[in-house]
Each structure stands twice: as C-alpha cells, then as structure tokens.
Amino acid sequence: xxxxxxxxxxxxxxxxxxxxxxxxxxxxxxxxxxxxxxxxxxxxxxxxxxxxxxxxxxxxxxxxxxxxxxxxxxxxxxxxxxxxxxxxxxxxxxxxxxxxxxxxxxxxxxxxxxxxxxxxxxxxxxxxxxxxxxxxxxxxxxxxxxxxxxxxxxxxxxxxxxxxxxxxxxxxxxxxxxxxxxxxxxxxxxxxxxxxxxxxxxxxxxxxxxxxxxxxxxxxxxxxxxxxxxxxxxxxxxxxxxxxxxxxxxxxxxxxxxxxxxxxxxxxxxxxxxxxxxxxxxxxxxxxxxxxxxxxxxxxxxxxxxxxxxxxxxxxxxxxxxxxxxxxxxxxxxxxxxxxxxxxxxxxxxxxxxxxxxxxxxxxxxxxxxxxxxxxxxxxxxxxxxxxxxxxxxxxxxxxxxxxxxxxxxxxxxxxxxxxxxxxxxxxxxxxxxxxxxxxxxxxxxxxxxxxxxxxxxxxxxxxxxxxxxxxxxxxxxxxxxxxxxxxxxxxxxxxxxxxxxxxxxxxxxxxxxxxxxxxxxxxxx
Numbered sequence: 001x002x003x004x005x006x007x008x009x010x011x012x013x014x015x016x017x018x019x020x021x022x023x024x025x026x027x028x029x030x031x032x033x034x035x036x037x038x039x040x041x042x043x044x045x046x047x048x049x050x051x052x053x054x055x056x057x058x059x060x061x062x063x064x065x066x067x068x069x070x071x072x073x074x075x076x077x078x079x080x081x082x083x084x085x086x087x088x089x090x091x092x093x094x095x096x097x098x099x100x101x102x103x104x105x106x107x108x109x110x111x112x113x114x115x116x117x118x119x120x121x122x123x124x125x126x127x128x129x130x131x132x133x134x135x136x137x138x139x140x141x142x143x144x145x146x147x148x149x150x151x152x153x154x155x156x157x158x159x160x161x162x163x164x165x166x167x168x169x170x171x172x173x174x175x176x177x178x179x180x181x182x183x184x185x186x187x188x189x190x191x192x193x194x195x196x197x198x199x200x201x202x203x204x205x206x207x208x209x210x211x212x213x214x215x216x217x218x219x220x221x222x223x224x225x226x227x228x229x230x231x232x233x234x235x236x237x238x239x240x241x242x243x244x245x246x247x248x249x250x251x252x253x254x255x256x257x258x259x260x261x262x263x264x265x266x267x268x269x270x271x272x273x274x275x276x277x278x279x280x281x282x283x284x285x286x287x288x289x290x291x292x293x294x295x296x297x298x299x300x301x302x303x304x305x306x307x308x309x310x311x312x313x314x315x316x317x318x319x320x321x322x323x324x325x326x327x328x329x330x331x332x333x334x335x336x337x338x339x340x341x342x343x344x345x346x347x348x349x350x351x352x353x354x355x356x357x358x359x360x361x362x363x364x365x366x367x368x369x370x371x372x373x374x375x376x377x378x379x380x381x382x383x384x385x386x387x388x389x390x391x392x393x394x395x396x397x398x399x400x401x402x403x404x405x406x407x408x409x410x411x412x413x414x415x416x417x418x419x420x421x422x423x424x425x426x427x428x429x430x431x432x433x434x435x436x437x438x439x440x441x442x443x444x445x446x447x448x449x450x451x452x453x454x455x456x457x458x459x460x461x462x463x464x465x466x467x468x469x470x471x472x473x474x475x476x477x478x479x480x481x482x483x484x485x486x487x488x489x490x491x492x493x494x495x496x497x498x499x500x501x502x503x504x505x506x507x508x509x510x511x512x513x514x515x516x517x518x519x520x521x522x523x524x525x526x
Contacts, residue, residue: 095249096402098281100289100375104382105362121354125308128315150314153227160228163218167239168277170210175243176273178203183254183267211240219442229443237435241282241403246273248407249284279374280365282403289375302367309359313352320348325495342492349487361397387475389462389482404428429460440494448497448517454486493519 108114182199189195215236219229250268257265272286279288324344357380365379381395394401408431412424433456441447462482466475496519504522506513 095406096283098283098285098288098376100291101378103362103366103377103379105358106366106377121312122308125312125315128312128319131319132315147314149318150310153225155225156222156228159218159222159224160231163215163232164235166214167211167235170206171239171243172274172277174206174210175203175246176268176270179247179250180267183250183265186254187257187265207240207243211236211243216442226443226445229445230439233439233442237439238282239277242277242284244407245282245284245403246276275372278368279372280368280379280399281374281376282399283406291370291373291375294373295370299367299370302363302370305363306359306367309355309363313355316348316351316355321345321491321495325492325499338492341496342488344488345491345495346484346488349489349491350484352491353483353487357396361399365399385476386479387472388466388468388470389459389479390464390467392479393459393463400432404432425463426460429463430456433459444494444498446497446501446518447515448493448519450490450493454489458486 109118178199182195185195186192215232218224219232224232246268254265254267268286273284275288276284281288324341361380366377368374369377379397379399381398383392383395386392386395405428408428409424412427413421416423433452436455437449437452440451466479497517500517500519500522504518506518
C-alpha cells in the first residue's frame with residue numbers, strides 16, 4: 001500500500017539537509033502519523049463509497065437486463081406459440097404445403113456410421129447369394145439359377161399392363177372432363193343442384209365400374225398370381241385416391257369464384273392433372289416445387305436398389321419361409337408348433353417389413369420424384385425413433401397419412417364437430433384397416449382377417465395407450481418388440497393359410513366356406 005511511503009516522504013520533506021530524520025517515536029512524528037492515518041481513512045472511506053455506488057449500479061443494471069430479457073423471452077414465446085397456432089390453423093384451412101426437401105435416408109446415408117448399417121444389409125444379401133450357390137454346387141454339382149418363384153409371382157404380366165392402361169386412361173379423361181363440364185356451367189346455370197347431381201351421379205357410377213369392379217374382375221377372372229394382383233389392386237386404390245383428391249381440391253375453388261365481380265372460375269390445366277397422376281403424392285396442387293435437373297445416376301442407383309430388394313425378398317421366402325411352412329399342415333397341431341413357427345417367422349417378417357419400406361417408400365417414390373423433378377421428398381419421417389404407435393402411424397407413410405388426414409380425419413371433423421376427435425381417429429383406423437384387408441384378401445385369394453385385427457383392434461389400442469406422452473427410450477424398445485411380434489404373426493398365419501389352401505382345397509362354395517380359414521380345418525384333417 002502507499003501509506004508507509006507517504007509517511008516517509010513527509011518526514012523527509014520536514015527534515016533539513018544534513019540532519020537526520022527524527023526517530024519514529026518522537027512527538028512531532030506522532031502528530032504527522034495521526035494526520036496521515038486520518039487522511040488515509042478518509043481516502044479509504046471515499047473509495048468504499050465509490051465502490052458501493054458502482055456495485056449498486058452494476059446490480060441495478062443486471063436486474064434491469066434480467067427483467068428485459070425475461071420480458072423478451074415471454075414475448076418471443078408467446079409469438080412462437082401464436083405462429084405455431086397460426087400455422088396449424090393454416091394447415092387445417094389450406095391443406096398440405098409442399099416445400100423442397102430431401103428424403104431422410106438420403107441425408108442419413110451421408111453419415112458413415114449410418115451407411116455402414118446399409119452395407120450390413122447388403123452383406124447379408126451377399127451371404128444369401130453365396131449360400132445359394134454353395135448349396136447348388138453341393139446338391140446338383142452345378143450352378144442352378146432358377147427363380148421360379150419370381151416368374152410365378154409376376155406371371156401374366158401382359159394382362160396387368162392392359163388393366164393398368166384401362167384404369168389410367170379412364171382416370172386421365174373422365175374425372176377431368178366431368179370437372180371441367182361442371183365447373184364451366186356451374187355459375188351460369190340456374191339449376192346448380194340439378195347440374196351437380198347430373199354430373200356427380202354418372203361420375204360416381206363410372207368410378208364404381210371402372211375403378212371399382214373392373215380390377216376385381218381382372219384379378220379373379222384371369223387368376224392372376226400374387227405379385228401381379230398387388231400391382232393391379234394397389235394401382236386401383238392409387239387412381240381412386242388421386243381422382244378423389246383432384247375433385248375434392250378443385251370443387252371448392254370453383255364454387256368460391258364470384259363471376260358477378262369479374263372473377264372467372266379457374267379450371268385446372270390438363271398438364272397439371274397429368275403430372276399429378278404420376279408424381280409421388282396423393283394431394284393435388286396446380287404446381288409443386290421442382291428441382292432444376294434430373295440426376296440420372298441417382299435414378300439408376302435407386303432402380304438397382306429396387307432390383308436388389310426384389311431378390312432379397314426372394315431369398316428370404318425361399319430360405320426362411322418356404323422350408324418351414326411347406327409341410328406344416330402334415331404335422332399334428334399343437335401349441336408348441338404354433339409358437340415355434342410364429343417366432344421363427346419373426347426374423348423374415350421384420351426383414352420383409354424393412355424391405356417394403358426401403359424399396360417402395362424410399363427407392364420407388366424417389367425414382368419417380370427424380371424423373372419428374374418433384375422436390376418434396378418427405379415420403380416418410382423417422383418412424384424408427386418413435387416412442388409411441390401414434391407417432392409411428394403418422395411417420396411410417398407420410399404420403400398416405402396426408403391423404404387420410406386431409407380427406408378423412410379433417411373432413412369428418414368438419415362434417416360433425418371438432419369435439420369428436422376420437423371418433424374421427426377411429427374412423428380413419430377402420431377405413432385404413434378395411435383397405436389393407438381388402439388388398440390382402442384379393443391378392444392372396446383368401447379371406448383371413450389377420451391384418452384387419454392387428455390394425456383395427458391391436459393398432460387402435462396401442463394408438464391410444466402408447467401415445468405421444470411416452471417419451472422414454474424404453475417405449476421405443478417396446479414399439480420395436482411389438483412390430484417384431486406383429487410381423488411374425490402375419491407371416492406365420494398367412495403362410496399357413498396359403499399352404500392350407502393348396503393342401504386342402506375348398507369342396508363347397510358356400511359363404512362360411514369362403515370366410516373360414518382353411519388352416520383351421522386342414523390341420524384337423526391332417
């Protein structure tokens with residue numbers, strides 16, 4: 001500190017040259033020391049007061065900044081909630097908004113760790129191929145590349161192509177012409193209800209005949225094999241959903257036009273409708289975000305991956321399913337046999353689920369999106385991270401979910417009341433389960449409501465019990481466990497019924513004979 005130095009300097013200033021400084025214990029030096037200490041005390045009190053003033057200012061400033069920051073945070077939080085609420089209301093009012101974005105797997109495959117998982121699946125396919133070649137050389141002494149199952153599954157393909165052309169030609173011409181006819185005469189006609197009925201009833205009749213009865217007739221009359229049936233039936237449903245969306249989106253716009261104020265009703269362009277029939281979405285818009293160019297190497301890779309998934313599924317059925325279930329009906333029925341076969345089918349069932357997701361929702365839809373330069377690639381979300389079945393159903397297939405949400409769930413609430421959200425959710429589940437069961441029944445050629453029960457009963461229970469409130473990682477494990485078991489049940493029961501239909505054909509054509517699974521009685525006869 002400066003106090004000793006100051007006292008010494010004062011003593012030196014009061015001492016004459018040649019004289020020594022007086023000792024510290026003298027009386028004069030005591031007075032001067034007392035004055036210095038008094039001045040030092042006053043100086044320290046002054047510094048203390050200034051320090052307290054500065055600290056008080058700093059504390060006041062910190063408090064003011066905290067209050068202002070809290071106020072800004074609350075305002076921003078309120079603004080965010082308001083924006084989110086406005087966005088939700090806008091989505092509810094205006095429908096789906098398309099934006100340019102990539103598919104999630106395309107982004108994840110840029111990460112080495114995620115791409116390694118993809119490489120592991122490719123390695124398993126290589127193991128299947130190597131094992132098939134090894135077995136052929138051991139058993140036959142030569143390479144036997146027979147894909148009889150694939151040729152059987154996709155048989156009668158010319159019939160499939162002809163049926164598709166009929167459905168496509170009808171969907172391209174009739175709904176578009178009917179809408180243009182109705183829209184062009186709606187505002188000038190004095191009998192709008194009569195016009196709507198006169199155009200709507202024939203259109204519904206044509207829809208029922210061409211997109212309803214005709215595909216079923218082709219599938220049954222020509223006895224198409226399973227894969228060919230899937231193509232016809234899935235295209236039937238796709239054309240019905242597309243034509244409904246086209247009419248549903250354009251009719252309100254035409255009705256809202258005000259010709260008396262010079263606003264002519266805007267009819268959709270044919271080119272937009274033609275593009276909509278091929279682009280990978282079920283929600284109609286006059287235009288979509290487009291990419292600037294086509295990456296043909298990307299298209300080639302996706303087509304190669306689809307072909308790889310096709311052979312992957314073939315090896316799964318040939319190596320893991322057919323040897324187990326071919327002669328199962330010849331064995332006496334027992335609970336042990338059923339449980340063992342169910343858990344044996346869990347692995348192939350899970351692999352088939354992942355293959356269907358990757359081949360269709362990622363590769364197939366991205367192929368068409370790239371060729372058509374369709375920029376919104378969110379065909380699915382991260383369903384594998386779901387901790388609830390409610391989130392899983394929303395993120396597994398975004399394309400179909402959007403259609404069900406906007407034209408089934410939202411319209412149900414509009415027709416009845418927003419208070420009946422549970423009833424609206426149940427109606428969507430029933431519709432989805434019925435359509436899934438319709439596809440499986442026609443494609444397999446028998447009625448066995450495994451899919452309907454799992455979807456409309458177990459799925460509904462899981463949707464309300466394992467809801468979005470479940471956030472713990474343990475629920476993700478539970479969800480995957482349920483998926484494994486559910487896929488095992490489907491593969492096990494459908495494979496048993498397929499071979500039961502072969503080993504124990506129907507003897508009568510009665511109603512109960514058609515709706516009763518043959519695997520029940522065929523096991524008893526064996």
